Amino acid sequence: MQQQHYKAGDQVNLRPNFAGVRSVQSLCRIVSVLPVSDWGESQYKVRFENEKFDRRVLASDIEAGISIQPMAGLRSPEAAEEGWLNASRIKVSK
Incomplete structure (x- = not known):
């Protein structure tokens, strides 16, 4: 079976009952x-759009064929690809 590859910013649907996720809340964005x-x-x-933390999922946890549009209100794909550390936002006190 050919695995579909996703990139940061893609919107995907997780399989039902993944980590206790209700099927209504199965739509999330690849960070x-x-x-x-x-x-x-x-x-x-x-x-997920209404959560403030990330989850790790395997390709097998994602429903194939449902994907691709970036979700509004979250970090852009470019920001996600920069990494978690943004040196320009570090504040150093003396």
Whole structure:
């Protein structure tokens, strides 16, 4: 079976009952692409629109064929690809 590859900013649907997620809340956005797992499956960091934290999911947790539009109100794909550390936002006190 061919694995579909996603990129930061893609909107995806998770399979029902993933980590206790109700099917109504299964739509999320790919925040970043993680290294391939030890068993060769793609991994992604995703975020639901109403949550303030990310989840790690495997490609097999994503429903194939539903994807691609960036979600409004969250970080842009470009910001997600920069990494988690933004040196220009670090405040140093003396």
